[in-house]
Structure formats: C-alpha cells, structure tokens
Amino acid sequence: MNYENQRISEANNLTEVTEFFLLGFQVSHSLRILLFSLFLVVYCGTICGNLLIITLVSTSKTLHTPMYFFISQLSISDILVITDIVPNMLHVQMNNGGTITFTGCLIQLYFLGSSEIFECYLLTVMSFDRYVAICNPLRYTSIMTNTCCVILTIICWLPGFSITLFYTITIAKLNFCGLNIIDHLFCDLVPLLELACSETFSVHLQIYVLGIPIVIIPTTIIVVSYTYIIITVLSIPSITGRHKAFSTCSSHLIVVSIFYWTIFSLYIIPQKSQTFSRSKILSLLYTMFTPLINPLIYSLRNKDIRKSVQETLHKSFTCGNCP
Template sequence: MDNPDQESNLTVVTEFFLIGFEGSQDLRVFLFFLFTVVYCGTLCGNLLIITLVSTSKNLHTPMYFFISQLSISDILLTIDIVPNMLHILLNNGGTIRFFSCIIQVYFFLVSITFECLLLAVMSYDRYVAICNPLRYASIMTSAHCVKLAGMCWLVGFTIILSHTILISMLNFCGSNVINHLFCDLIPLMAISCSDTFIVQLEIYILTFPVAIIPSTIIITSYVKIVSTILKIPSSTGRQKAFSTCSSHLTVVNIFYWTLLIVYVFPTKEKSSTTGKVLSLLYTVLTPFINPIIYSLRNKDIKKAVQKTRWRHIFNIFP
C-alpha cells in the first residue's frame, strides 16, 4: 500500500512533452514540408468530395453520401493531429497541456471509431446494391442513410466520451515525456503512475462494438457479394459489379491492416520509430489517399468535377 505522504509529495503533471521524430534538422525540415503538402492535399481533396456530393445531383446517392461522411471524418482526424505534429517537427518537440492532450485523444478515437462503423455501413450498402438491386432504392432511402450515418457519429461520440473520461482520471506524476507524434492512448498509459487495469479492460470491451461487429459485417457482406458476382454469367457484368465496391474494399484493407499492425499485433520488437511511422499510416496517409482512391477510378466524380469546372468558367465569362 502506498504511503499517502509520498503521494502528496509527487508533482502532478499539467503538460506533456511530445518528442516527435528524433533526427537531424534537415530530416525534420523535410518531413515538415512533406506533411504540410499532404495536410493541404488532404483538406483540399476531402473538401472537394464534400462539395461535389452536396452540389452535384448525379452524386445524390447513398454511396456518395457515405463517402462524404468519410471525408468529414478524415478532415476531423487530420485537423486534430497534423497541425500540432507540424509544430513538433519544426521545433524538435513541443509541449501540450493536459486538457489539450485529452481533447486530442478524444477526437482521434471518435474519428477512428466512426470510420470503423461507417465502413461497415458502406459494405452493407454495397451488399444491398449488388445482392438485392431491385429493392435497393426502397431499402437505402435518404432518410435511412442519414439515420445510419447519424448512429455512427452518435455511437462514436458517446462511447468514446466515457472512455476519455476514464483516461483523464489517470494520474501522471512522474515523467511527462511522450515518445510519440501525438497524444495516443498507449503512450499515455505507459507514462501513467495509476493502475491502468480499468482502462485496459474498457478497451477490450469496446473492441466488440467498435471493431469486431463492424469487421464481421464487412466480411459477411463481401462473402455474399463475391458469391453473387461469381454467379453473373458474363465477365463484363462481373467486372462492372466488382468495380462498384473495389474502392471501398481498398480503403477497408488499408484502414484495418494499419490498425491491426499498430494496436493488435505484438509490439515488443518494434522500435519507437517504427511505431511512429506506422501511426502515420492511419493519421496522415489514409485521410490523404481516401479521396484519391474514391475519385481516381470513379467516372461519376470525374464528370462532377468537369461540370463544376465548366460552370465556374461560364460564370466568369457570361
């Protein structure tokens, strides 16, 4: 049992020092400019998709509505993580206040949770479109899509709030140095002087609604989708059916595999630098490439871009 007098003499941590990337000044400057370009590209790409989906009538479909919601989540994640990361890179580390750190953890976890749930909803949308096309319009109505997206946001904000409150109640009375790029869950627990059993238990409990159920829905949907596609007699028909869900399947693989590598697979043999690089995959790279994946091979989005461009030209030259 701890001595109360010893506990009262401990200094309570009110701010943390994020180390960021340890390296030469030239490397950090290079990474700063690289991440700045990626940051601007992420915001522009996702804002473009949100704008096109909201203004182009041919994109007023469930699939594109969910894509726009994914873009909102990516923007939230990017704004939450990257600006402070750029500051840390430029200054060879930086401090962040306790409250700001907890807020960063909260919105980071909300964004990750929402994306897990939304990707499951999007797989269900593709399942209905391919396996039950005659009832697609009656099942995936606008009101139903809004309810599904709203439920994903509501679940993300509520269950992560209770988890973040538990994290904020941890005591930090020793080192305040976080060897990471941002306030992540595992590095925070590593420097806490409290018993983190309850937090770890809640993490395991939350993996069921946040990870296991969505991944089960995704796997089940795609098993049925593949089964249906293989029954299509013509190769052209099979290729057309698969093309409607190939972008979503690519995003699912990138997102889930990076999370599995960082949080599920054994990490004892990983260096801190490797962990930082891997964390960049889902905090910086994924929000950047999602708009590219969904627009690169998408004829509808390309047409919407062209129409918007010509509309602006005609507005300039009436």
C-alpha cells in the same frame, strides 16, 4: 507555500503532470524541415481533396445517392482526424519536440478516437450498402432511402463520441506523475497509458471489452457482406457483368483494407514487437496518409466523381468568361 508543497511532491516522486512533451521524430535540422514540408503538403492536400468531395456530393445531382452520401461523411471524418493531429504535429516537428497540456492531450485523444470509431462503423455501413446494391438491386432504392442513410450515419457518429468519451473520462481520472515525455507524434492511447502512475487495468479492460462492438462486430459484418457480394458477382454469367458489378465496390474494399491493416498493425499486434519509429510511421499512415488517399481512391477510380469535377470546372470556366 505552493513552492514548498511542490518540493514535497517532487521528493515523493508524485509531482502532478500538467503537460506532456512530445518528442516527434528526433532527426537532423534539414530532415526536420523536409518532414515539416511533407506534413504540410499532405495536410493541405487532404483538406482540399476532402472538401472537394463534400462540395461535389452536395452540389451535383448525379451524386445524390447513398454511396456518395457516405463517402462525403467519410471525408468529414478524415478532415476531423487530420485537423486534430497535424497542426500540433507541425509545431512539434519543426521545434524538435513540443509541449501539450494535459487537457489538450485528452481532447486530441478524444477526437481521434471518435473519428476512428466512426470510420469503423461507417465502412461497415458502406459495405452493407454495396451488399444491397449488388445482391438485392431491385429493392435497393426502397431499402437505402434518404431517411435510412441519415439514421445510419447518426448511428455511426453516436458510438464514436459516446464510447470515446467513456474511456477518456476514465483516463482523465488516472494519476500522471514524474516522467512526462511521450516518444510519439501526438497523444495516442498506448504511449499515454505508459506514463500513468496509477493502475491502468480498468482502462485496458474497457478497451478490450469495447473492442468487441468497435472492431470485431464491424469486421465480421464487412467480411460477411463481401462474402455474399463475391458469391453473387461470380454467379453473373458474363465477364463484363462481373467486372461492372465488382467495380462498384472495389474502391470501398481498398479503403477498408488500408484502414484495418493500419489499425490492426498498430493496436492488435503486441506493442513489445514494435519499435518507436515503426509505431510512429504506422500512426502517420492512419492519421495523415489514409485521409489523403481516400479522396484520391474515390476520385481517380470513380467515373461519376471525375465527370462532376469536369462539369464543375467547365461551369466555373464558362462563368468566368461571361460578360
């Protein structure tokens, strides 16, 4: 009976999709092995680098400041993003394509969206932190208290999980039938909606409406914060003082630039102007290489973190030689 029902559905081209086939990069066997190895190295390096940041911030007293607390939260988000995407991507790439269930696809989309929205808000909070530190340094400790930092972090996480849940449920109610091949590395929003048989106008409308609090408002706050920061820095009479003041937020500015450049390039630029290969490469930038670059930027450009690494290694080495 079920077989007959399936035949009838197929005849009407309304076969319900229960899984999707991800193509990944369709390349030669040797290149697939090379890409698999690269993705695995990046994944391991990202996990280790971000865990190191979280451990240092948690254990080193010199890093118990609002800025480093927010950096550790960024590391948690980066671990969540890359763990959500890369394990299945490795399977897809090694096997020249792979399947993912409809439920698994929605779960992957949910956690990816939650992490990216959280990062949008967190980078905004970090810009505000740098604004207070540079433009109002005398009140910094009274404004950016531990309680304030925790509350701001919770406020960043809540929209990420709630907004993404809202449009994920809407996508789950769509009808997917017929073609189930996604020419992508993972279940991303745009290629998934292209396979829907039902009307997706409501989903696109929600995305554009929610784009105002997710993208426009955080971007505006970041631009305004750095405008005041630049004005304040330029008003400092000594060159040394200007360099020291701006160096405290240069790492954050680099991270913001990389993050928003990839997001805007992938989702704001019309999709018709992008090839599938270009879309996949841009997706790799913000799901794999941005989480890898973030701890490198903050560790290589930050004296406090480098000092904490040296102290931790020294303690480990000293304790290792203890009788």
